[in-house]
Amino acid sequence: MSSSKRSTIIVEHLRKQQMREAISRSKRLDGRDLDEMRTLEIELGIIGKADGSSRVRLGNSEVVAGVKVETGTPFEGLENKGALILSAEVLPIASPYVEPGPPDEETIELARVVDRGVRESEMVDLDKLALIPGKVVYTIFVDCSIINYDGNLFDASSYAVVSALMSSKLPVFEVQDGEAVVNTGKKMDPPLTTIPVSITAVKIGDSVILDPTAEEEACMDARITITTNSEGKFAALQKGSTGSFTIDQIKKAAEIARIKGEEVRTKIKELTSNGH
Amino acid sequence: MQEIKRKYVVPGDRIVDGNFRPLSNVTKSGNSIFATRIGIAEATRDGIKVIPLSGVYIPRVNDVVIGKIIDHSSLSWQVDIRSCFSAHLPAQDVFGRDFSPARDDMNKQLAIGDLVTARIMAFDRTRDPMLTIQDKDLGKIPRGEFLKISATRVPRLIGKRGSMIQTIEQATQTRILIGQNGIVVVAGRSAEGTQLAIRAIRMVEEEAHTSNLTQRIKTLLNVPEPESTETISEQASPEGQKLEGSSSSIPEAEEQVQEEELEKGDKE
Secondary structure, three states: OOOOOHHHOOOOHHHHHHHHHHHHOOOOOOOOOOOOOOOEEEEEOOOOOOOEEEEEEEOOEEEEEEEEEEEEOOOOOOOOOOEEEEEEEEOHHHOOOOOOOOOOHHHHHHHHHHHHHHHHOOOEOHHHHEEEOOOEEEEEEEEEEEEEOOOOHHHHHHHHHHHHHHOOOEEEEEEEOOOEEEEEEEEEOOOEOOOOEEEEEEEEOOEEEEOOOHHHHHHOOEEEEEEEOOOOOEEEEEEEOOOOOOHHHHHHHHHHHHHHHHHHHHHHHHHHHHOO | OOOOOOEEEOOOOEEEEOOOOEOOOEEEEOOEEEEOOOEEEEEOOOOEEEEEOOOOEOOOOOOEEEEEEEEEOOOEEEEEOOEOOOEEEEHHHHHOOOOOOOOOOHHHHOOOOOEEEEEEEEEEOOEEEEEEOOOOOOEEOOOOEEEEOOHHHHHHHHOHHHHHHHHHHHHHOEEEEEOOOOEEEEEEOOHHHHHHHHHHHHHHHHOOOOOOHHHHHHHHHOOOOOOOHHHHHHHHOOOOOOOOOOOOEOOHHHHHHHHHHHHHHHHO
């Protein structure tokens, strides 16, 4: 178990004071408005041997995601569905506070939250990815590597996974004689149904701010990540940290997640269509 | 002896051949002296050295630094001084000789996240830097806005005999604390003055290696200048003086500035 956690970043008391004062004036230390996201950049196809890949920069946070498709046995109880396996790893080069070794609980939570957004929005139509029901199905691995940490890894990783999936080309497998599965060498688009977008809001003092930096995350009281699908419906939600939100704050965060989510979705669409 | 021009160097650049003594940030190999950091190579009476333009803070005994308390054991605080070395401040230094870990609550004096101004009491290659706050103007910093600049810019921010920092302090009505490790705390009467001081400090950081910086800072701060204003506005325009060639010699116009910088570096 790695001893060092990203939440161990210690922010100076004076800096905290500065941050709270700025937020009470509806401004943030980096000059952003409370509900302003950092610049989102997406690069596609950066890993030659992957079936789909992307590099996402959200401010100074940087995530690389890769998609690899193979065949495998289905999960128990989901015999007629393809398998989707999502993982995340924060590399030691990402921050001085990250140590090599097995993932800590924050990283496990990161992988689970990103996975939940993609899975619960049913972005990938897994029903179309069964080859021999109960025996062989498509298995999609999506791996995220965080290569620079400056807060809001939930959203950065989520955008990386979504854009990697959107730009991926799956190998076409065929069933021969009812039992043998062969790779035809052809490629196909993945069966995607929607574009999930996660928006993370954190509470500092009495204000709710979007897209926190590492410094802001170190000062936050509570965190909430809300994922919406292309229709603006809520697909997943995760509350983190020890503090609490009022009902009004949750409603506001949900509303912002819908509005900002649509903005980000348009941006992801635009960036993925350009690069592909 | 061979005449050596001041020049910009990167690690591995051969500065000079001959029988010179290697001083700081250089290494001697055979009959040549090579740079080990990015900076300005300089020949002094004592030997060859490089004034670094980038890099982390390397502690030196008697430096005054600003550090952040990040942890404590039963006998000392651990202080982050933005270096590759982690400093410690003994509890006895704060509580006195009769300090007792059972009786005295260290958190009450200095809590995690507090900033302190401290002097480096001892440091050598066998142990991490040890700090003291027992001196005038040292101790916990209660208020102010703080910012971080590169430690290599500190001499430039202070200026020749403190000229730069005095200019900024007077023009913005602020009090500015500078640690040799590049942490700066600005305390001012008004928010506007503080923000202006921060802008000036950022400008010094970004343009530390260019000439006529004091003039441009004065223009930024609207300090009345007895000289003709034309010269100032001319100098205020960016002239592309940024470091480009790795080993180009420095134009004469910049010499004076570099001298100031070097002198300051010597004094520290």
